[in-house]
Amino acid sequence: MSAPLLSVENLVLTFPAENRRIAVVDKLSLTIARGETLALIGESGCGKSLTALAIMRLLPKPGRIEASSRIEFDGRNLLELSVPEMRTIRGGAIGMIFQEPMTSLNPVTSVGDQVLEAVWLHEKISRAAARARVVELLHMVGIPDPRARFSAYPHQLSGGLKQRVMIAMAMAMRPRLLIADEPTTALDATIRAQILALLRQLSSSTGTAVLLITHDFGVVNEIADRVAVMYAGMIVEEGTRRELLSHPRHPYAQGLLKSIPRPEARGNRLVEIKGVVPRPGRWPTGCRFAPRCPSAFDRCRAELPHRTTVSASQGAWCHLVEYEVHA
């Protein structure tokens, strides 16, 4: 088996509060193989976006990546790289797109020139050749009439077109990994469908691996190969798309899927997850989901569960699953 493209081990992210540091992501580990799309799914505040930022070493201050953490990308430990080295990685091997294309584009530079900058970061070619490459990229992400759009400014483009420009910029560097943080959340339904189809097609045609950050199981089903479900700074279950959507084992993953209003549920009460997500610093001892879990028992409240292997690809951090599997 070849080494994974990205391997995150024991990632601990902390922020200061009063006179101590509070963990917001706690001993998180994940891997992404070359060409694979991994979805990191969870509700607001679970730490999924901070995990993505930490991988790029863009964790906002005063956040800190603790010393125990390891982030290995293509055989290099990203946490040991100098700032210029890291910048080369960000502008090359790892691309990133965000939820809000409106705030990520420079408003006073034409979109063509912005993509051109990205092209030049990656390859030293003539202006004419770079322009041709930009037009090719704009065409690849489905922007109609790319030659005319080259000189357009971001405010002249719709949200969907701006997100396409962001994707074109990220793809200009021919990245091996694309980190996509809620790439379709701010878009309308018909536009979201277009962008999902584009991401799926790009990752299969270019072989780019994708780390997808999302809260939407529908989006997961559309483009992910594997899924990791996060809750309160931890991964609580991981598995293939099919395993997670058809046979989730962790009560949180089960509850999340059941609480989605589906047509079959019409006329019936939706399954609720009682209570609210605990804030960092107020995480309970034991399993963090225990206070809201319908199946929690004494051990859950006392002891943090370890990973229980369910199948070659599926695992859950849950005492109940451990009993079920070993029964």
Added chain:
Amino acid sequence: MTMLSADALLEVRGLKTWFPIRSGVLRRVRGQVRAVDGVDLTIYPGETLALVGESGCGKTTVGRSLLRLVEPTGGNIWFGGVNLSRLSLKAFKPYRQQIQIVMQDPGAALDPRLTVRDAIAEGMEAFGLGSPGAQRTERVADLMRRVSLDPELMWRYPHEFSGGQRQRISIARALAVEPALLICDEATSALDVSIQAQILNLLSELKAERRLTYLFITHDLGVVRYFADRVAVMYLGRIVELGRTERVFAAPRHPYTQALLASIPSLDPDRRGVKPMALGDVPSPIAPPSGCHFHPRCRVRLPSCSSYDPPVVPLPDGLSRCVLAERCADAKPEPERSATAAASALPPQPKAEPTRMEPSP
């Protein structure tokens, strides 16, 4: 003269809300944003009518126009036989008790300087309900219990609550004046899915208990399909399709509705692949396309769609504003399709035959 149904709670005819675009030193009017451009709606007591559409389609402006939070440019709004649009703002005020609104962002909708008790009691004070002091406080406690909040927390401020709890406070505040119609404008859109389920369950309970009527404004078709009795689909200021929820999802009669439904990602691992069926982007409501507003994005358009306004085609349960719906409506009713087939419902393919059709002028 428009026909009014005797049993309707609210009736909207020809509603127009335009916003002038001004520019230059003299602030001359250079154009109009036709946010709402001729909307007809009927809401019956006890029903949930969903108003769906993408951003900028005017759905929020419809809700705000009903409350006259923005002043409509034209059209009529009848509520219990009274034409609200003809009333002065002063004469209109009592109707704000009957029609309440819950908005998307409960953080912004609640005054940060009011305690939860005062926020919930504010409406009762404005409309003189109950006697001041202990009686109102007791009623606030009842309402808080009803929305599953601990009444002990009534002296706290909104920022001390989570998003889902703040939405419960907003709902309690709206219920405090015993409205007949509750407008929910993206009321669950900002919430996490597990919290959204709590709020949807609460709204269902209130509907059953109080025969509360909802105008449910949202972009989330999954929620609509679960929650609404009827659906109105808006596109660029107009309603393009209206009907019973089951029928609209099983057999949409407008190409835009079909595109919207095809864009819902499935949760079934065996059914992957949303179909981007609407071409390009939503045009600006400042200069909507000629003819059918949807024609530049439509995959089944006819040559005539760019020049003629589509007719309003009545359906047994509503309407569709599409030339092709007229053809469909003449045909026999479609056989019942299974609910899961809806997302894959394809529009009639534009083979050779429809292009010959000319609309009747």
